[in-house]
Amino acid sequence: MTRELLKVLAFLEECLRFSPRSIVLTLISLVVVLALTWVLWIIFEGSASHLQTTFNPKSDNTESIHDLYMIVWVLSGFVMVGVLTLTMAFSLIFRERPGAPPAQQFHGNSRLEIIWTLIPIVIVVAIAIPSFQVILETEGDPPANSLDIVATGHQWWFEFEYPEENLITANELHIPVGRPVSIELRSDDVIHSFWIPQLVGKVDMVPGHNNRLWFTPYEPGEYYGQCAEYCGTSHANMRFRVIVETQEGYDAWVANQTNDALPAVGTEAQAGEKIATTLCAACHMIRGTSTNTAFAIKGPDLTHVGSRNHIAAVTMENNSENLAQWLKNPPGVKPGSRMPVLALSDEQISQLVAYLQELQ
Ligand code: CUA
Secondary structure (H helix, E strand, C coil): CHHHHHHHHHHHHHHHCCCHHHHHHHHHHHHHHHHHHHHHHHHHHHHHHCCCCCCCCCEHHHHHHHHHHHHHHHHHHHHHHHHHHHHHHHHHHCCCCCCCCCCCCCCCCHHHHHHHHHHHHHHHHHHHHHHHHHHHHHHCCCCCCCEEEEEEEECCEEEEEECCCCEEEECEEEEECCCCEEEEEEECCCCEEEEECCCEEEEEEECCECEEEEECECCCEEEEEEECCCCCCCHHHCEEEEEEECHHHHHHHHHHHCCCCCCCCCHHHHHHHHHHHHCHHHCCCCCCCCCCCCCCCCCCCCCCHHHCCEECCCCEECCHHHHHHHHHCHHHHCCCCCCCCCCCCHHHHHHHHHHHHHCC
């Protein structure tokens, strides 16, 4: 093996002729390539602070994917630096010079060919082994103590059902920290993809074929989720938030969400309740009122819509101005929205806003 290596070195020496000039040019190439790699690293590191980043994992699932990614990143980094440095150095050393004879040509070298076939094989195997380990780890059955949730993709919003707790919500997933969450993924219409960059990798929501994923969140906080499969006009506006909270915080949230909606209190809200339980009831459920969901077109459950931080699949913060804007022209906020323009008067809109905000 040492002899083979010496032969390769001799070959390289002949290529480069190891003149002081070629050594300097090779070193300059290496410095330039390392500087470029460093800039890439800065960009890579910087993106860890973004909200939809996979570089700042906060669960067992994303951490193992991230660790695997780092192995790939480092190995391909070495390949990139080596190949780019030699490409640049050779282009400088062997560049055309007027009057100079062409560099010596080489044809066929079995040893070199075997070496540059073996190196990629070793790299691919080094990536494949941990990849299979991560696949087995993350795709296996969820732990027995998992919290079961059913997530359904709709054009263009997410519905979350908690069968054990007997509650349904939309676009806002609350989970306790440190407990595995097992989510069954369904679709009501077309193919969507469920993705929480910091908590779990993408898994498709396919109509008629339910998938499952599971993960254990490590840290309380608010995380961003996004549909990751083009599903129509408002695909980019199909977002959700994940609130990872302490067990006490989660229990309090569940206790509130399982309550029925309270009757409207304010005069304006009472008028709003009348509109909501007649007009809105065609598509929306408000538990504890006369609404029900036995209809073909179905919108989000509004029983506790006032308690959510956002509306319209997290395209807007939940406040009176945005609610009014949404009610006035839903497709104007979320193009293609299944909720039509209801031609409500300004008075009706402020009555509805008053009522919806009471639904805490
Ligand atoms: Cu749903 Cu893209």
